[in-house]
Amino acid sequence: MENKKNIFKTAENYEKERFYVIKKEIERAQTISVFVHINPDGDCVGSGLALCRQLNKMGKTSFVYCDDELPEKLEYLPFKEYWKNTSEHPDKVDLSISVDIAALDRMGMGISPYMAAKKQIMIDHHISRGKFADIAYIDSHSAACGEIIYRFIHYLRGMDDDIATMLFTAIVTDTGCFQFSNTTNQTLAIIQELRKFKINPQEIIYKAFSSISLKVFNLKQIILNKIKFYDDNTIGIITFRNEDFEATGTNANNTEGIISDVRNIRGIKVAISICEMGNLSWKISFRAVEGIDCSGIAAVFGGGGHKGASGCRISGYYEDVVDRLLKATRDYM
Ligand SMILES: [Mn+2]
16 A cells, blocks of 8 residues: 555655756747647647647747648637648747647657747657656546646646637547546546536537537448458457448548447457458457457557557458458457
8 A cells, every 4th residue: 555655655756856947948949839630629629729728828939740731520629710721830949739639640740840840749658668758747547638638737827718728628528528547536526627618528528529420420330331240240340441441521531430330249359350451451450348458459450559449550442351350350359
């Protein structure tokens, strides 16, 4: 017990020390760019905008840069005018901060303006594959980057209603609305704090998490209609083909969440999604129930992730890809 307490104290002190160092760098800079990952989700959007808003409140010139547009379902977020396309980035800024980015290749075209800044900071919650910034703060115990950004803005005494809406969005997204095992007491304690601000939790959950567009619904219908079950209905495989995207006006960025419907079928142990990326190249996602670690299955193909959710890329003919996936999955069950 005593030992545990010490570990906690050390982690807390380490975070305070990191926050202090990051704050000093921010104070020294005037132009600060925030970078988030390609194919942006609610966590990087909410965390990025919240940090950017805070920086603007501190008198800095700051924007959030991404290769992709702000996702349609997140358009309710305040201060979305901070969202800029990477192509609009000015030549050089004083400081660049990456949020929710575990590896540089997730930054897309943002890599060169990010690196061109006089100093780089990374703030992330993934188990890191290496640090790429002058200053890094990585806390893999946080369910969302939104938790870290909450603690940082709280440390700066900057929390307000708009920032609370952004961070509630971030945490709802990365915890699957508190359904995933990454949800901790700390997550819920932060949610409790966020609810003290003027936010609309039901509306945020509906818009950021539950609602889908009609075209994604149409895609879902086609995909679930073609599902294949194996091994006494313990493995379910869905496949997204180019023709499915064409028929519904969607793309590979619209596949999110459909695999959860497969994982939620009683009796399913592993759900697999195979998404055509063109020219015999496939993006694979795995979802596993409690007790099965699907990051191990992804690792067989050079991928990775968490226990309950993981992914990888595979090349080859579709039928061979299915065979290889089934073999690797059976080895883990
Ligand atoms: Mn995240």
